[in-house]
Amino acid sequence: MKKLEEKIFKFLMISSTVLILSILLYILYVIMKKGLPSLSWDMISKIPSGGFYLGKEGGILNAIMGSLYLIFFSVVISLMVSVPVVMYLNFTLRRRSKLAAFARLTFDVLFGIPSIVYGAFGFTVMIYFGLQASLLGGIIAISLLIIPVMIRSIDEVAILIPNDLVEATKSLGATNYETIKVITRQLLPGISTAVLLSIGRGIGDAATVLFTAGYTDSIPTSLTQPTASLPLAIFFQLSSPVEEVQNRAYAAALVLTIIILTLSFAARYFSRRLSKNKI
Amino acid sequence: MELMTAPLIEERPIPKAKSSSGCLKPHIEVENLNLYIQNNHILKNINLAIPDKSITCIIGPSGCGKTTLLRTFNRLHDDSVDVKITGKLFVDCEDIYAKDAEVTHIRKKMGLLAQRPCSLPMSIIDNVVYGPRLHGVRGKRKLYAIARHQLTAVGLWEEVKDRLKSPASKLSIGQQQRLCLARGLAVEPEIILGDEATSALDPISSKTIEELFLSIKDKYTIVLVTHTLRQAKRIADYVAFMYMGELIEFGTADQLFNHPKHKLTREYISGGFS
Numbered sequence: 001m002k003k004l005e006e007k008i009f010k011f012l013m014i015s016s017t018v019l020i021l022s023i024l025l026y027i028l029y030v031i032m033k034k035g036l037p038s039l040s041w042d043m044i045s046k047i048p049s050g051g052f053y054l055g056k057e058g059g060i061l062n063a064i065m066g067s068l069y070l071i072f073f074s075v076v077i078s079l080m081v082s083v084p085v086v087m088y089l090n091f092t093l094r095r096r097s098k099l100a101a102f103a104r105l106t107f108d109v110l111f112g113i114p115s116i117v118y119g120a121f122g123f124t125v126m127i128y129f130g131l132q133a134s135l136l137g138g139i140i141a142i143s144l145l146i147i148p149v150m151i152r153s154i155d156e157v158a159i160l161i162p163n164d165l166v167e168a169t170k171s172l173g174a175t176n177y178e179t180i181k182v183i184t185r186q187l188l189p190g191i192s193t194a195v196l197l198s199i200g201r202g203i204g205d206a207a208t209v210l211f212t213a214g215y216t217d218s219i220p221t222s223l224t225q226p227t228a229s230l231p232l233a234i235f236f237q238l239s240s241p242v243e244e245v246q247n248r249a250y251a252a253a254l255v256l257t258i259i260i261l262t263l264s265f266a267a268r269y270f271s272r273r274l275s276k277n278k279i
Numbered sequence: 280m281e282l283m284t285a286p287l288i289e290e291r292p293i294p295k296a297k298s299s300s301g302c303l304k305p306h307i308e309v310e311n312l313n314l315y316i317q318n319n320h321i322l323k324n325i326n327l328a329i330p331d332k333s334i335t336c337i338i339g340p341s342g343c344g345k346t347t348l349l350r351t352f353n354r355l356h357d358d359s360v361d362v363k364i365t366g367k368l369f370v371d372c373e374d375i376y377a378k379d380a381e382v383t384h385i386r387k388k389m390g391l392l393a394q395r396p397c398s399l400p401m402s403i404i405d406n407v408v409y410g411p412r413l414h415g416v417r418g419k420r421k422l423y424a425i426a427r428h429q430l431t432a433v434g435l436w437e438e439v440k441d442r443l444k445s446p447a448s449k450l451s452i453g454q455q456q457r458l459c460l461a462r463g464l465a466v467e468p469e470i471i472l473g474d475e476a477t478s479a480l481d482p483i484s485s486k487t488i489e490e491l492f493l494s495i496k497d498k499y500t501i502v503l504v505t506h507t508l509r510q511a512k513r514i515a516d517y518v519a520f521m522y523m524g525e526l527i528e529f530g531t532a533d534q535l536f537n538h539p540k541h542k543l544t545r546e547y548i549s550g551g552f553s
Contacts, residue, residue: 164397168459171353172410172466173387182409186400277400277446 031257035250043251048217053240060252063233065219067256069135070229071203074142075195081143082150083191087180090158091166104155110148116207118145123211136223138213145208146198153197157190158183189275196267200260206231230256305369306331306470306500307352312366314347314356321347323524325366329517331469331500334492336511336532339521340547345504346474348521352502353389353472354382370470387414390463392476396455398447399462403439406447406458410466429461433491453484460491471495473503477510489514508548512536520544 046059093100122141131137169179214226237249305328314322322344329335337345356362367374375385399406407426430436435457477485492501505511518535520528528544539545
């Protein structure tokens with residue numbers, strides 16, 4: 001009987017792992033199969049020319065650059081907000097204080113809010129300030145979306161930092177600021193994981209940028225201009241009746257996947273280098 | 280009797296005569312110290328004078344307040360909101376809980392050795408020179424000299440001299456504790472506080488640390504909290520016995536271990552309770 005139980009559980013574990021892996025591989029396979037033939041140098045080096053959406057010349061450089069701009073500035077802004085928040089939650093407040101618990105609960109809730117809600121919220125804010133759909137609007141909306149992700153994932157690591165480290169630093173005569181610098185070193189691998197997660201969530205999200213960043217065929221040159229993004233490029237092309245344009249959507253999806261994979265590997269590499277000195 | 284040579288004495292008026300203990304001139308003097316955590320009275324009216332250039336061990340059963348007392352010496356309770364401290368604590372005749380006392384200056388005077396060694400997330404050499412750097416020492420050669428000097432003092436130089444740049448976390452726990460001691464010594468403290476500094480170490484490493492304490496006690500005032508009576512017997516010059524937040528007895532090691540005055544002390548050192 002015991003043996004049968006063991007066997008059933010082993011089967012369950014193996015089969016679900018295999019199932020998930022094969023689904024993921026199948027997704028990659030579909031994107032590659034449909035996207036690779038349409039993927040060309042023109043595709044990633046040119047902006048759409050007239051008639052692009054009917055299957056003519058051009059590429060999606062506008063969306064690639066738009067997405068990179070959006071995610072880069074959002075990540076920078078979110079980092080500037082998240083790191084101080086985590087420091088405050090963990091090292092100024094007592095770890096088990098009510099305010100910290102309340103803040104964590106709030107971040108968890110924010111984490112779970114669907115991105116379209118952030119998009120809609122960003123949209124109302126923009127209307128309030130009389131802004132139009134723009135790079136700035138997109139950056140703000142994506143920042144709102146990824147700040148909870150970032151805070152929670154840095155917090156997960158910060159909570160594990162031994163109080164001994166804080167005391168060891170302070171007993172050498174370090175001020176609060178200097179202590180925080182040492183803690184940040186210890187946190188670096190956690191921070192890089194957080195950045196990675198946020199990039200993954202932010203760059204692939206269509207709903208947040210739909211109202212806030214808009215869509216355009218050119219590469220934005222200022223914060224107040226609207227900007228294209230890869231998820232929306234995929235969406236618009238996929239809804240076209242022209243088959244060639246539909247296939248380009250898969251190529252765009254492939255580009256997005258490649259960007260995310262590249263960033264992941266880079267983050268892993270740096271994270272490993274940074275954690276060299278971790279205690 | 281040796282007079283204190285700390286520069287502070289010359290600069291500041293001595294707030295009160297210091298001869299309560301009748302032994303050497305006290306380096307740390309605790310006066311009517313009370314400590315409350317939330318509403319629990321943890322330290323009860325402690326009066327204690329710790330002489331300089333000697334090893335003082337604080338002994339007592341678990342939960343008696345030894346560590347809490349030790350942590351008041353370098354104001355490590357500062358960040359805990361629900362800790363309230365009353366009374367006075369003089370280090371070099373300076374009341375460290377006075378309003379104008381500067382905490383980093385006080386902490387610089389004391390090296391703390393925690394129960395488990397806690398190396399900083401950086402290389403071995405950076406660990407040692409972290410303190411001096413904080414306090415404004417610059418120049419590669421100078422810092423290297425400090426690192427070499429302190430690592431030699433704790434007997435670690437030969438073991439690590441070829442891998443000064445490698446992460447401190449790669450060292451064994453005993454080596455890390457010696458590294459932490461070197462790091463503490465590098466800020467040129469007058470006092471070394473040890474909070475059960477050998478309890479996480481293997482017997483050989485803890486013996487090394489004990490021997491280190493003995494070899495540097497002519498330069499530093501060492502205060503150790505210890506769980507092991509045998510350790511206190513081996514290395515202590517003075518012993519303070521605490522029980523339930525009170526200081527029961529304080530005296531030279533010989534007095535306290537061989538002729539304890541108090542009944543509780545007698546029971547504790549004969550193993551009546553722990």
